[in-house]
Amino acid sequence: GGGPGGGGGAPAGGGGFRGGGGRGGPGGRGGTAGAFGRPGGPSRKGRKSKRQKRQEYMDNMQAPSVGGVRLPKGQGETIRLPRGASLTDFAEKIDANPASLVQVLFHLGEMVTATQSVSDDILELLGGEMNYNVQVVSPEEEDRELLETFDITYGEDAGEEEDLQVRPPVVTIMGHVDHGK
Numbered sequence: 001g002g003g004p005g006g007g008g009g010a011p012a013g014g015g016g017f018r019g020g021g022g023r024g025g026p027g028g029r030g031g032t033a034g035a036f037g038r039p040g041g042p043s044r045k046g047r048k049s050k051r052q053k054r055q056e057y058m059d060n061m062q063a064p065s066v067g068g069v070r071l072p073k074g075q076g077e078t079i080r081l082p083r084g085a086s087l088t089d090f091a092e093k094i095d096a097n098p099a100s101l102v103q104v105l106f107h108l109g110e111m112v113t114a115t116q117s118v119s120d121d122i123l124e125l126l127g128g129e130m131n132y133n134v135q136v137v138s139p140e141e142e143d144r145e146l147l148e149t150f151d152i153t154y155g156e157d158a159g160e161e162e163d164l165q166v167r168p169p170v171v172t173i174m175g176h177v178d179h180g181k
Contacts, residue, residue: 071104072096074132083136084117087126094132101126 072094079093087105091098091114098114105112105126112118120136127134137145 078133087114
């Protein structure tokens with residue numbers, strides 16, 4: 001029937017495929033109340049407008065968690081990362097879960113994976129979000145610092161020309177790679 005409160009797909013009634021039988025509850029479509037300017041049943045329950053979502057997100061930004069993800073907060077410490085580091089590298093330095101860093105960047109509008117190499121800007125953005133000062137280091141600088149820990153100067157010569165020893169050349173035999181063309 002198609003009368004008010006009837007079953008079987010009546011516009012105002014409910015019913016439909018869920019066996020609503022005219023109820024305005026979870027099985028139906030919400031009854032007739034919504035059609036007359038009063039709030040209906042569960043039709044809009046759980047849905048948020050863009051403005052509400054944005055406001056909620058901005059509220060979360062002030063909290064110690066971003067987008068519902070708990071993160072370790074730094075005290076302004078400097079984290080040194082090589083250029084092109086991944087989120088996994090960053091997570092190891094701050095003792096965090098790489099998946100949570102991926103989630104934070106997702107909430108900030110960046111789609112990256114935990115193992116993907118990310119730009120300096122993204123590393124600095126993420127560091128700033130968690131109160132860390134991220135310093136991106138070039139590979140040469142990193143090598144220089146490593147050598148200095150062993151008291152070796154970067155690019156240091158073995159001595160003067162006359163002090164060098166003559167030695168045979170290093171020869172490497174490389175195979176042919178067939179690329180299929």
